[in-house]
Amino acid sequence: MANSFLSPTTQIAVAVLLVVAAMVPMLLKRRVRWTAHFFLVLSSALFILPFVWMLSTSLKPESRIFTFPPQWIPSTDVLDAQGRRVVIYRGTEEGLQGRQGVELSVLENGQYLLNIAGKEMKVWPETFEIKQRLGFHWQNYTKAFKQMDFFQNLRNTLFVCFLTVVGTVISSALVAYSFSRIEWPGRNALFVLVLATMMLPYQVTLIPLFVAYRHIGWAGTFKPLIVPTFFGVPFYIFLLRQFFMGVPQDLSAAARIDGCNEFGIFSRIILPLSKPSLATTALFMFLWEWGDFLNPLIYLQDDRQYTLAIALQQFQSQHESAWGPLMAMATVITIPIIILFFFTQKTFIQGITMTGLKG
Amino acid sequence: MTRRERRNLRNGLLFASPYLLGFVAFTLYPIVMSLYYSLCHYNVINPPVWCGLDNFRTLITEDKVFGKSLWNTLYFTVFSVPMGLAIAVGLALLLHQKVWGLAGYRTVFFLPSIVPIVASGVLWLWVLNPQNGLINSTLAMMNIEGPGWIADEYWSKPSLILMSFWSVGSAMVIFLAGLAEVPQSLYEVADIDGAGRLRKFWNVTLPMITPTILFNLVMGLIAAFQYFTQVYVMTAGKGTPADTTMFYALYMYKNAFNYLRMGYASAMAWLLFILVLTATIGVLISSKRWVHYHGE
Amino acid sequence: MREYLWYIVCAVACLVVLVVLWPSEAGSPEEKAALAEGRVVITYWDRHTGHEYEARVKLIEEFNRSQNQVYVRTLPIGSRIEKLLTAIAGGAPPEICSLETAVLAALASQGCFTPLEDFMAAEPYLNEEKFFPHVWAMVRFDGHVWAVPTTTDSTCLLWNKGAFRRAGLDPDRPPRTLNELEEYAAKLTVRSPNGMVEQIGFLPWLPWDVTHMWGCLFGGKWYDPATKRVVCGNDPGIIASLAWQQTFAVNPASRENPPHAIDPTMVSAIPGGGFGEYQSASNPFYTGKVAMITEGEWQVEFTRKYAPDLDWGVAPIPQPEGAPPVAYSPNAVVDAIPVGSKNEEAAKVFLRWFYSPRPNGGASPASDYNYDIQNIPPRREEAMQERFTGHPKFRVFVEQLLTKPAEPYPAIPAMQLMSDDMERQRGYVTLYKITPEDAAHNIEADTNTELERVAKVRGRAAR
Known part of the structure; x- marks a missing residue:
């Protein structure tokens, strides 16, 4: 009775077609590196999977989320009786209120019980047909927004992200400069110490750290999340050190002859030359803070301070998860990051021309 | 002076x-305290009780799971880190060319690193499903019978290693930044010398990105030794099957927060610390031979 | 000059961003109003998130409206235990928190919760006789009552009537003995021509490991409260239960496997063998991929929600002949007051309200909470309320607790370790790497070593 909207094979075929379609504009350009394109298209199909999965799940009603093999294109059941079409919802799926919908249940004698907006009728399966049509279950998004205080959480997250990014970039660049551009006794030992602090897993430092913050009255505030980033973050100190090491020493020497002091060299020569790595630092720190779950959970003591990453757990309870709204919110949270990345990655291209000119 | x-x-x-x-x-x-805890019996609630090297002795002589978790972690690190690096370099090189849709491609390869694991975890289970998962159904089309992946004791670790390749995006971005800072003039010089593409890669590009390789290698090592979140989500932290996915950090987590053996977990952490520090210093010392800083 | 201008622009931009993003103060308007009125404000940390948290918040709001002395603010902290542990270790715990008995057993024995026996004995609705004995056993140990039980569970055998029909079995007759269970499992297991398992009849450790349960159902004894030691090492019931579980896994070295045995690796091929899908419409039991399963009472609500068309039945889990009949109820969720709680009395005012019937003879908020999230109330009288026993399926779950002694997890500090070890050893047994005897022996040895260690450390800390 119910025919599948698209069989798995058709879905694969559609995917292949889409990929080929995506290749066409590239093929129109001259001097195409065929192999590179072929490889890129193929492998990007693999890498885009998780995102497409999340997006597609966020648009499916609860009953269709974990079909195996997955249904990539969200669809709904449509009841077709003599040309009239109505969308079908099952069980407690939302949508019956104020929308044209049908509830469907099987009766003992093989008949179906249709409930159209409160009116019930019994029909034989021969008189109607159920078809699958493309259909997006946007209710997941409305539900998700209703369930959490999205804008409050977003504002908290952005606040923490903004300050930590500023703090990390400034402080890590300063410290990295010391480790890469100034020769002083003990700098290598200190550098190894910086690396070493990353090697002790959080599991065993969490408790003393909390005790310490609590002692100075910072528990329950944003301070434990923000203030430490103003004192250099090891990961980015190391990253920036590697890049600063690559800037030719002659530039510093020339500036020194011109009467520039150490801070002048740092701010006028090194920083402008290191835009790609500084952009990477800012981007990574933002991403990390945006997705961090554990630290906000430990230090924040009021749900009005909660960040998006913690609020996401509101969609999961002991024995069940509201996967639809969860995926909807995960999508909402991921998309700004994608946009952000899409635009910052251009800084890398900028970097090419600049170092090209000066190096 | x-x-x-x-x-x-x-x-x-x-x-x-x-x-x-x-x-x-x-x-x-926190560092000093964790060192102190490692020499104590400490259950988080009550004050620590000094026990000398008792925790270390128990770990090395009595705890069978500890040995397994160490082996699993070494196995994971040895395979995932170098292979992940190679993939990241390869992708970065591809995406450093002027290809149409560059920004889009870069974003796509970075995507798996930003999709929340709670959202993508279920997908990985499907990808690795023995019967109708993505990999095995593809293999079946070629008449190859795929393994049981994450549920199979011989394939569980390779499955997780495979999974880790999906998140090479961040390493790739760092390589891209590294490639962006390679002075164009060096290529011009190489062009004048009449060097081919392969030679340019070998003599210019590769040496110039060795600082970023060093960075990604060291960070990869540190991260792999502390590998936790993905396996916690994928196997609910149970280490199944047969402890083959009981990784070091996972077992440490269980000791610290589930069994309330914080002292014991701290001892584990410090053993790991020594191991990673030794490996890192080894890499750093060797780096004097193979890392080339253009600035020097 | 231009450079300075640039710096100024940057600074101003930062300031603007900060002003826009500056987070609002902690504390909701209601909470501030309550403080202004001079009410005592206390904090409740809920281990639950999602709809269970919402159900709780609804009742707490009712409490806040019902009187003008105490105001309870809530925080969902989720299942990651780090939050509660750091707070307790850092001396900043909430006034009340909800937690599972597994966590309670580990924490309370270290003395980080306030004993509640005096408070509860004085309350007409909270004394020992009101509760199911197995629930009481989970909160009363080391000479104190550590928490007020909020919800409990009951495990039964669920079977898919459609699958029974397809296999030619009577859909209204569940297996009553273990032999029948095996026989049905074999009949209900469907393999495709190429040997893939398409439908599992029954697997003792699906959807999760319940080695403890099978040991109890086989009449085995895991723990002896008198000697405070795990005693499963030579227990014939425990060993028999492990051996019985083993028969469901194909032995790679043997040619003759029982008809109900399947390759355990293939279990993950069934959706729901992993995580996630369990909590959705693709739960293998709903989709017919698994015909029989041992599960808790929450499935009554879940099937209504996710699989309204599923035709299923519920029955007691078969036990071996001669084993004393028992129900299985491993966990409870409880409310406890951490030591260091700033306002114990206010916390007790709230607990008193939550667990007492409403003034006009209505049900207690605790009972409403159970009904809302479809769990079983831990107090006998409340479990017997019409809304719990009126439902033909939910009744079966409740009846188990009403008619038979129920087995909980032993309330020992090493409960987590023991439970993990049971799953580990069972895993090795079903992979035919060790014998059931070895497994029972290992669980006993591992857990007792840990218990001794805990006792030793506690002894030293006390001094």
């Missing part, structure tokens, strides 16, 4: 002072 040396020392310390201050204020205390 000459005047210049004195000045350098002053400036060096001045520039490093944020870290030095932060280290004393925020990092030193």
Whole structure:
């Protein structure tokens, strides 16, 4: 009775077609590196999977989320009786209120019980047909927004992200400069110490750290999340050190002859030359803070301070998860990051021309 | 000490002072405390009780799971880190060319690193499903019978290694930044010398990105030794099947927070610390031979 | 000059961003109003998130409206235990928190919760006789009552009537003995021509490991409260239960496997063998991929929600002949007051309200909470309320607790370790790497070593 909207094979075929379609504009350009394109298209199909999965799940009603093999294109059941079409919802799926919908249940004698907006009728399966049509279950998004205080959480997250990014970039660049551009006794030992602090897993430092913050009255505030980033973050100190090491020493020497002091060299020569790595630092720190779950959970003591990453757990309870709204919110949270990345990655291209000119 | 040396020392310390201050204020205390805990029986609730090297002795002589978790972690690190690096370099090289849709491709390869694991975890289970998962159904089309992946004791670790390749995006971005900072003039010189593509890669590109390789290698090592979140989500932290996915950090987590053996977990952490530090210092010492800083 | 302008622009931009993003103060308007009125404000940390948290918040709001002395603010902290542990270790715990008995057993024995026996004995609705004995056993140990039980569970055998029909079995007759269970499992297991398992009849450790349960159902004894030691090592019931579980896994070295045995690796091929899908419409039991399963009472609500068309039945889990009949109820969720709680009395005012019937003879908020999230109330009288026993399926779950002694997890500090070890050893047994005897022996040895260690440390800390 119910025919599948698209069989798995058709879905694969559609995917292949889409990929080929995506290749066409590239093929129109001259001097195409065929192999590179072929490889890129193929492998990007693999890498885009998780995102497409999340997006597609966020648009499916609860009953269709974990079909195996997955249904990539969200669809709904449509009841077709003599040309009239109505969308079908099952069980407690939302949508019956104020929308044209049908509830469907099987009766003992093989008949179906249709409930159209409160009116019930019994029909034989021969008189109607159920078809699958493309259909997006946007209710997941409305539900998700209703369930959490999205804008409050977003504002908290952005606040923490903004300050930590500023703090990390400034402080890590300063410290990295010391480790890469100034020769002083003990700098290598200190550098190894910086690396070493990353090697002790959080599991065993969490408790003393909390005790310490609590002692100075910072528990329950944003301070434990923000203030430490103003004192250099090891990961980015190391990253920036590697890049600063690559800037030719002659530039510093020339500036020194011109009467520039150490801070002048740092701010006028090194920083402008290191835009790609500084952009990477800012981007990574933002991403990390945006997705961090554990630290906000430990230090924040009021749900009005909660960040998006913690609020996401509101969609999961002991024995069940509201996967639809969860995926909807995960999508909402991921998309700004994608946009952000899409635009910052251009800084890398900028970097090419600049170092090209000066190096 | 000459005047210049004195000045350098002053400036060096001045520039490093944020870290030095932060280290004393925020990092030193937890580190010292965890070292102290490792020499104590400590259950988080009650004050620690000194026990000398008891935790270390138990770990090495009695705890069978500890040995397994160490082996699993070494196995994971040895395979996932170098292979992940190679993939990241390869992708970065591809995406450093002027290809149509560059920004889009870069974003796509970075995507798996930003999709929340709670959202993507279910997808990985499907990808690795023995019967109708993505990999096995593809293999079946070629008439190959795929393994049981994450549920199979011989394939569970390779499955997780395979999974880790999906998140090479961040390493790739760092390589891209590294490639962007390779001076164009070097290529021009190589062009004048009549070098081919392969030679240019071997003699210009590769040496010039060795600083970023060093970075990604060291960070990859540190991260792999502490591998936790993905396996916690994928196997609910149970280490199934037959402890083949009981990784070091997972077992440490269980000890610290589920079994309330914080002292024991701290001892584990410090053993791991020594191991990773040794490996890192080894890499750093060897790096003098193979890392090329253009600035020097 | 231009450079300075640039710096100024940057600074101003930062300021603007900060002003826009500056987070609002902690504390909701209601909470501030309550403080202004001079009410005592206390904090409740809920281990639950999602709809269970919402159900709780609804009742707490009712409490806040019902009187003008105490105001309870809530925080969902989720299942990651780090939050509660750091707070307790850092001396900043909430006034009340909800937690599972597995966590309670580990924490309370270290003395980080306030004993509640005096408070509860004085309350007409909270004394020992009101509760199911097995629930009481989970909160009363080391000479104190550590928490007020909020919800409990009951495990039964669920079977898919459609699958029974397809296999030619009577859909209204569940297996009553273990032999029948095996026989049905074999009949209900469907393999495709190429040997893939398409439908599992029954697997003792699906959807999760319940080695403890099978040991109890086989009449085995895991723990002896008198000697405070795990005693499963030579227990014939425990060993028999492990051996019985083993028969469901194909032995790679043997040619003759029982008809109900399947390759355990293939279990993950069934959706729901992993995580996630369990909590959705693709739960293998709903989709017919698994015909029989041992599950808790929450499935009554879940099937209504996710699989309204599923035709299923519920029955007691078969036990071996001669084993004393028992129900299985491993966990409870409880409310406890951490030591260091700033306002114990206010916390007790709230607990008193939550667990007492409403003034006009209505049900207690605790009972409403159970009904809302479809769990079983831990107090006998409340479990017997019409809304719990009126439902033909939910009744079966409740009846188990009403008619038979129920087995909980032993309330020992090493409960987590023991439970993990049971799953580990069972895993090795079903992979035919060790014998059931070895497994029972290992669980006993591992857990007792840990218990001794805990006792030793506690002894030293006390001094």
